[in-house]
Amino acid sequence: MLELADSGKDIRRVERYAMVALPRDTVVDGNIAKPEVVEAALREAWKAMATKTREVALALPAAAVITKKILLPPDASEADIETQVSAEANQMAPFPLDEVSLDYQILGPAPRNPNENEAIIVVSRRERVEERVALAEAVGLRAQIMDVDTFAALTAFEQIAFQLPDNGRNQTVAVVDIGANATHVCVVHDKQLVYQREHALGGYVLTQEIARRYDLSTDEAEDAKRKGLLPDNYESEVLQPFLDAVSLEIGRALQLFFGATSHQSVDHILLAGGCAAIPGLDDVVHSRMQTSTLIANPFAKMALSNQVKARQLAADAPALFVACGLAMRRFDAS
Numbered sequence: 439m440l441e442l443a444d445s446g447k448d449i450r451r452v453e454r455y456a457m458v459a460l461p462r463d464t465v466v467d468g469n470i471a472k473p474e475v476v477e478a479a480l481r482e483a484w485k486a487m488a489t490k491t492r493e494v495a496l497a498l499p500a501a502a503v504i505t506k507k508i509l510l511p512p513d514a515s516e517a518d519i520e521t522q523v524s525a526e527a528n529q530m531a532p533f534p535l536d537e538v539s540l541d542y543q544i545l546g547p548a549p550r551n552p553n554e555n556e557a558i559i560v561v562s563r564r565e566r567v568e569e570r571v572a573l574a575e576a577v578g579l580r581a582q583i584m585d586v587d588t589f590a591a592l593t594a595f596e597q598i599a600f601q602l603p604d605n606g607r608n609q610t611v612a613v614v615d616i617g618a619n620a621t622h623v624c625v626v627h628d629k630q631l632v633y634q635r636e637h638a639l640g641g642y643v644l645t646q647e648i649a650r651r652y653d654l655s656t657d658e659a660e661d662a663k664r665k666g667l668l669p670d671n672y673e674s675e676v677l678q679p680f681l682d683a684v685s686l687e688i689g690r691a692l693q694l695f696f697g698a699t700s701h702q703s704v705d706h707i708l709l710a711g712g713c714a715a716i717p718g719l720d721d722v723v724h725s726r727m728q729t730s731t732l733i734a735n736p737f738a739k740m741a742l743s744n745q746v747k748a749r750q751l752a753a754d755a756p757a758l759f760v761a762c763g764l765a766m767r768r769f770d771a772s
């Protein structure tokens with residue numbers, strides 16, 4: 439949970455944040471398997487936040503939505519658009535329209551056909567939206583926005599673009615978000631999302647290997663991993679093979695991207711997610727991929743409230759990437 443405030447002159451301020459780890463199997467493939475566990479974690483995070491703000495933006499996982507870009511004639515009326523959107527949504531959704539949550543956004547002139555407008559339609563099972571809203575409400579929060587995690591990552595990317603040559607213009611950037619159980623790869627070209635895919639590799643594999651090797655419980659292994667309190671042979675015998683596996687998977691992800699699109703290279707790899715904090719990951723990825731590699735810090739240009747410790751935030755920043763994109767949304771503008 440992350441709260442951002444306006445600090446004037448287009449500067450945002452990080453007010454406060456709280457992180458509570460969910461046990462494995464709480465959320466499986468983006469589905470909330472144990473709502474009561476999520477509710478307890480939300481309550482704990484909300485309490486730690488100690489804020490008056492109750493309005494929240496949430497996200498669905500990309501796996502829970504179907505998206506499609508459509509072209510609209512420039513003179514389409516609102517009614518025309520609604521008609522076209524619901525006809526398309528009917529085709530997209532593999533279930534009845536009354537079980538669907540639907541939204542669309544006009545993106546602007548179509549890149550290949552500037553005489554027409556491009557719009558993106560997003561559909562999801564209504565239940566997926568409602569269960570998340572219900573969890574927020576159960577702990578006293580008011581869900582104002584339901585975003586999609588990939589789109590939120592793209593919003594957070596605005597805070598990274600200026601760190602790239604030429605503000606990211608004409609650059610192709612692979613955003614690699616390595617979480618506990620999965621790695622989400624999205625590729626952004628010229629600040630537009632051009633590709634995304636999920637890979638089944640995450641930090642839990644490393645935790646398990648630590649637990650097995652040093653005869654620890656999963657919780658002890660997780661703690662030791664984060665604190666770096668492990669025997670001398672950890673780096674060479676446990677960590678290095680994991681970093682190699684991650685690099686290999688990133689290489690595979692990029693090959694799939696090249697195969698699926700007309701792109702043949704990426705200019706930068708941006709590491710996000712909790713695992714981006716693993717010491718040395720960026721160096722290994724950089725040397726294996728021979729590609730400029732950065733660790734995502736979407737707060738680099740933001741002010742910090744006096745409750746936020748800069749050093750801790752720097753360590754947590756990659757894991758807060760999607761949360762940052764959500765907190766950047768504005769309730770009044772939509």
Ligand SMILES: Nc1ncnc2c1ncn2[C@@H]1O[C@H](COP(=O)(O)OP(=O)(O)O)[C@@H](O)[C@H]1O
Nearest residue numbers: 617618619641642663664711712713715716757
């Ligand atoms: N300082 C750290 N060192 C090593 N691994 C870390 C560190 N901080 C978080 N992680 C790992 O990152 C993963 C969680 O990433 P996160 O993006 O928060 O999860 P998810 O998005 O999957 O919920 C876990 O496997 C955790 O062990």
Ligand SMILES: [Mg+2]
Nearest residue numbers: 617711712757
């Ligand atoms: Mg994450």
